Amino acid sequence: DAKTTQPNSMESNEEEPVHLPCNHSTISGTDYIHWYRQLPSQGPEYVIHGLTSNVNNRMASLAIAEDRKSSTLILHRATLRDAAVYYCILLNAGKSTFGDGTTLTVKP
Amino acid sequence: DTAVSQTPKYLVTQMGNDKSIKCEQNLGHDTMYWYKQDSKKFLKIMFSYNNKELIINETVPNRFSPKSPDKAHLNLHINSLELGDSAVYFCASSQDVVYFGPGTRLTVL
Secondary structure (H helix, E strand, C coil): CCCCECCCEEEEECCCCEEEEEECCCCCCCCEEEEEEECCCCCCEEEEEECCCCEECCCCEEEECCCCCEEEEEECCCCHHHCEEEEEEEEECCEECCCCCEEEEEEC | CCCEEEECCEEEECCCCCEEEEEEECCCCCEEEEEEECCCCCEEEEEEEECCEEEEECCCCCCEEEEEEECCEEEEEECCCCHHHCEEEEEEEECCCEEECCCEEEEEC
């Protein structure tokens, strides 16, 4: 199964942009790149996903490298409520494996 | 209006007991999952069902048996509970995006 690697932790100041990187060098052509986040004591929640093109939604933006071997989740203005563990996963036909994720700390 | 619900939220039991966790989704999704999150927060898929058929069964002890009575339900039964089974168990469903339940924190004493 294709795997993803992310930094264990990152810090950001409130109201500054945050770029969360993810490497997925063994991605296959049909794998979708998904990002989820898990707030303390909650289940993971969907953030954004894409296949080849960059994507924007109300929560974040997803920048996908041209070779699809890496991607970056962009939070345009971090808030204290964005402090969570962010998971980058590859989804294909129901198969998914979550990596360790990146713990994002947002400082006031 | 909860999309994916699971019961109970907390489960405390003795070693050797048998317990079940129930899961229901009202999203009309074809695929449902069970994930285990251990104390190190690593999320690992256990099972995946598509239209009541098992499609993924990761390396999980036989003591864990999923049961899908219909497309909207995927229950998890655990026999002979062990200390190492203590974790948070998440049910999820998907069509393209995965929706997770709130989790069941299982503590085996």
